[in-house]
Structures are given as structure tokens and as C-alpha cells.
Amino acid sequence: MTRSEQLFERAVKRIPGGVNSPVRAYGAIGEAPRFIEKADGCYIYDVDGNRYIDYIDSWGPMILGHNFPAVKESVIKACENGLSFGCATEIEVEMAEFICENIPHIDMIRMVNSGTEAVMSAVRAARGFTGKNKIIKFAGCYHGHSDAMLVSAGSGVMTSGVPDSAGVPKGCTEDTMTAVYNDLSSVEELLSQADGQTAAVIVEPVGANMGVVLPKEGFLKGLRALCDKYGALLIFDEVITGFRLAFGGAAEYFGVKPDLVTYGKIIGAGMPVGAYGGRKEIMEMISPVGSVYQAGTLSGNPIAMSAGLTQLKYLHAHPEVYKGLEEKGEKLYGGMKKILEEAGLSYQINHISSLASLFFTEKEVVDYQSAKTSNTEAFAEYFKGMLSMGIHMAPSQFEAMFLSDAHTDEAIEKTLDAVKKYFSQK
Numbered sequence: 001m002t003r004s005e006q007l008f009e010r011a012v013k014r015i016p017g018g019v020n021s022p023v024r025a026y027g028a029i030g031e032a033p034r035f036i037e038k039a040d041g042c043y044i045y046d047v048d049g050n051r052y053i054d055y056i057d058s059w060g061p062m063i064l065g066h067n068f069p070a071v072k073e074s075v076i077k078a079c080e081n082g083l084s085f086g087c088a089t090e091i092e093v094e095m096a097e098f099i100c101e102n103i104p105h106i107d108m109i110r111m112v113n114s115g116t117e118a119v120m121s122a123v124r125a126a127r128g129f130t131g132k133n134k135i136i137k138f139a140g141c142y143h144g145h146s147d148a149m150l151v152s153a154g155s156g157v158m159t160s161g162v163p164d165s166a167g168v169p170k171g172c173t174e175d176t177m178t179a180v181y182n183d184l185s186s187v188e189e190l191l192s193q194a195d196g197q198t199a200a201v202i203v204e205p206v207g208a209n210m211g212v213v214l215p216k217e218g219f220l221k222g223l224r225a226l227c228d229k230y231g232a233l234l235i236f237d238e239v240i241t242g243f244r245l246a247f248g249g250a251a252e253y254f255g256v257k258p259d260l261v262t263y264g265k266i267i268g269a270g271m272p273v274g275a276y277g278g279r280k281e282i283m284e285m286i287s288p289v290g291s292v293y294q295a296g297t298l299s300g301n302p303i304a305m306s307a308g309l310t311q312l313k314y315l316h317a318h319p320e321v322y323k324g325l326e327e328k329g330e331k332l333y334g335g336m337k338k339i340l341e342e343a344g345l346s347y348q349i350n351h352i353s354s355l356a357s358l359f360f361t362e363k364e365v366v367d368y369q370s371a372k373t374s375n376t377e378a379f380a381e382y383f384k385g386m387l388s389m390g391i392h393m394a395p396s397q398f399e400a401m402f403l404s405d406a407h408t409d410e411a412i413e414k415t416l417d418a419v420k421k422y423f424s425q426k
């Protein structure tokens with residue numbers, strides 16, 4: 001038995017499924033997950049001494065690679081002054097100013113502790129501001145695990161085989177409507193059906209939790225126009241895309257201005273941070289200024305702010321990181337496409353900048369329905385093959401691959417060699 005297997009045996013006795021978040025389990029794969037000891041740059045090491053090239057990157061936060069020196073040093077330095085005060089601090093002001101000054105569609109921002117909390121709070125703000133209750137989300141988009149968002153959700157919800165969660169009363173989701181990604185007419189139909197009672201449309205501007213699904217030309221602009229027509233707010237859930245596609249996220253990348261934005265993952269550089277922000281008049285609805293209550297004992301935690309702000313400042317000062325991610329993405333994902341073509345396989349690769357998914361289907365993947373045509377058994381086999389060759393990817397067909405700035409040409413070439421080897425044996 002490996003140490004990972006031993007740990008997993010202990011873990012399942014005391015932690016549901018042996019993991020603190022379902023996507024970590026190798027449920028779809030049928031093995032014990034690898035227990036990780038440490039990580040550095042683009043490499044991750046398990047407790048059995050195996051080294052892997054990592055394409056999970058903690059699900060996105062590690063855009064500069066694991067153990068990035070400036071982030072680590074900022075955390076150690078911040079720890080010298082104490083871990084938490086539950087009082088206002090200077091670094092929270094710096095964080096808020098830095099984001100608002102560098103992202104044009106954000107006038108004010110509030111820090112929370114996770115992406116889930118960010119979305120839950122943004123939806124509440126939208127409802128408070130508009131005085132309306134209905135929300136439109138898209139099938140296959142994941143917005144964290146708050147009750148109202150667990151309707152046709154992506155990510156771990158997709159592979160667990162439970163379409164929606166038990167324990168969510170009907171009353172909590174009856175104002176949540178589900179539209180089809182990339183299908184504006186499905187949105188307009190719901191908006192018109194809701195008869196002016198829609199508070200917001202929330203979308204992952206690039207779907208990344210049903211595998212990577214790109215917005216079709218005009219889809220995001222179309223959402224903006226529909227929201228304006230029907231008096232609903234547009235919320236971009238940029239928990240994955242924020243500070244990744246560009247510093248200003250998908251909003252900047254696609255040139256579409258949302259009313260509210262949610263962040264997580266990269267904003268904390270590996271610490272538990274989320275945030276939501278946007279137009280001043282909406283954000284001024286939040287307590288203690290306005291009547292929308294939202295709070296957090298550890299929100300704006302100084303250690304987490306130090307890590308996050310250091311990473312954001314680095315990204316902002318080094319726009320070449322984004323150019324580099326585009327190039328690395330082209331090299332890796334473009335290379336994978338070529339390998340599949342040469343092997344005569346018509347599996348789909350959806351790719352944008354550092355994000356991609358290889359779908360084991362011959363159908364073009366543009367929404368939840370088409371993503372679900374993937375052969376998850378073929379994916380599981382591929383995952384195992386790649387892992388055995390030292391490539392660490394998300395153990396699910398419906399998650400993204402994450403490239404970081406620390407992925408070297410050598411690591412990318414080694415990955416392409418492994419992909420080639422795997423498919424040449426097919």
C-alpha cells in the first residue's frame with residue numbers, strides 16, 4: 001500500500017469521502033487520491049515521493065506557480081504582526097484601492113473568504129438593489145455551494161451524479177431559473193416569463209466548471225443588452241477568469257461591462273479569499289451603509305490580504321505574464337490538438353489562454369448538454385495514464401486544466417510527449 005492509500009484509508013473514516021472538497025476525491029477514477037506533501041513552481045510532490053507536473057494549480061490561484069517567492073515572503077512578514085485582529089487594517093484599504101483603481105468596472109469592493117460567499121453576497125446585493133427576487137443562471141455553470149446556486153451546477157456536482165443537492169429546500173431555489181449557455185433566446189424567454197422580476201443574470205463569462213466552454217461571439221454582449229432591456233443586473237462570476245484571462249478578467253478580455261463581479265481563487269494567491277464588487281450605487285446597499293446584510297469574522301484577514309495583494313501587484317506590474325500564458329496555452333493545447341489529429345481522433349479541445357479541457361466526445365462542446373456527451377470512462381483511463389507518466393490533472397472530465405507562469409517549455413514538452421505516448425497506444 002502506498003502512503004497515499006494508507007492516508008486515504010484513515011481519511012474516509014473521519015472525513016466524508018476522505019476529502020474536504022468533493023473534487024479532490026478520485027471518485028470518477030476509482031482510486032485513492034494522491035496526498036500532497038509540497039509543491040514548487042509547476043511541480044507537485046505526493047507523500048510517496050512522486051513528482052508530477054501540476055495542471056490543477058490549486059484550481060487556479062497559483063497563476064504564478066507554487067511557492068512563488070514574493071508571495072511566500074509577504075505571508076511570513078505579515079505573520080510577524082499577528083494572524084487576525086477582527087478590526088480594520090491598512091492592507092484592506094490598499095487591496096480595495098488597488099483593485100478599484102485598476103479595474104474600470106469596479107467602484108467599490110468587499111472582501112469575503114471564498115468564491116461561494118462572494119456569489120451568495122453578490123446575489124443578495126443584486127436582489128436588495130433591484131428589489132426583485134428572480135435570478136437566471138446557466139446549466140453547467142458553478143457558482144459555489146450556496147443553496148440558491150445549486151441548480152444544474154457544474155464542477156463536482158456534475159461528476160457526483162447528483163444533479164442537485166439534497167438538503168436544499170425547494171423554497172431556496174424556486175427563484176433560480178436555468179438558461180442554456182451560449183443560447184441568448186433561452187435567456188430572453190426566461191426574462192420575459194419572469195415579467196420584470198429578474199434581479200440578475202449570473203454567468204461564468206468563460207464556462208470552466210463543465211469543462212472549459214467558450215462564450216460564442218456576441219453571447220456576453222447579448223447578455224448585457226438583454227439585462228439592460230429587462231432591468232436586470234449582469235453578474236460576471238470571475239472566480240476563475242478574474243486576473244487570469246487579463247488583469248481585468250473576462251470583462252476586459254471580451255470588452256463587456258458587468259454590474260457586479262465576483263472573485264476568488266487568484267485573488268487570495270492560495271489563501272482563502274473571495275470578493276465581490278462593482279457599481280458604487282449597488283455596493284452602497286451593503287451593511288453598514290445600506291440595508292443588505294453581509295459580514296465575516298475573518299474577512300479581509302491580513303495574512304490573506306498580504307498574499308493576495310502581492311500576487312495581484314505582481315500580475316499588474318508584469319503584463320507579459322498574460323502574453324506568456326497565451327503562448328504557453330497555444331503551445332500545450334495547440335500541441336495536444338495536433339497529436340489528436342495525427343492519431344485520427346476527433347475529440348474536442350476547448351481552449352482559451354491558460355485554460356483548456358479535452359472532452360472525450362466528437363461533438364462540439366458549447367454548453368452543458370454537449371459537455372455531457374463526453375465518455376467519462378475514456379477520460380478516467382486517460383487521467384490514469386497521464387498520472388502514471390507524471391502529469392497531474394483534475395480527476396474529472398468536467399474541470400479545466402490550469403497553466404501557470406511557472407510552467408516551463410520543458411514541462412510542456414514533457415506533457416506533450418506523455419499525451420502522444422498515451423494516444424499512440426490507443
Ligand SMILES: *Cc1c(COP(=O)(O)O)cnc(C)c1O
Pocket residue numbers: 113114115116117119142143144145204208209237238239240264265274
Ligand atoms: C471555484 C468557484 C466558485 C466557488 O469558490 P469557492 O472558493 O470554492 O467557494 C464559484 N464560482 C466559480 C466560477 C468557481 O470556479
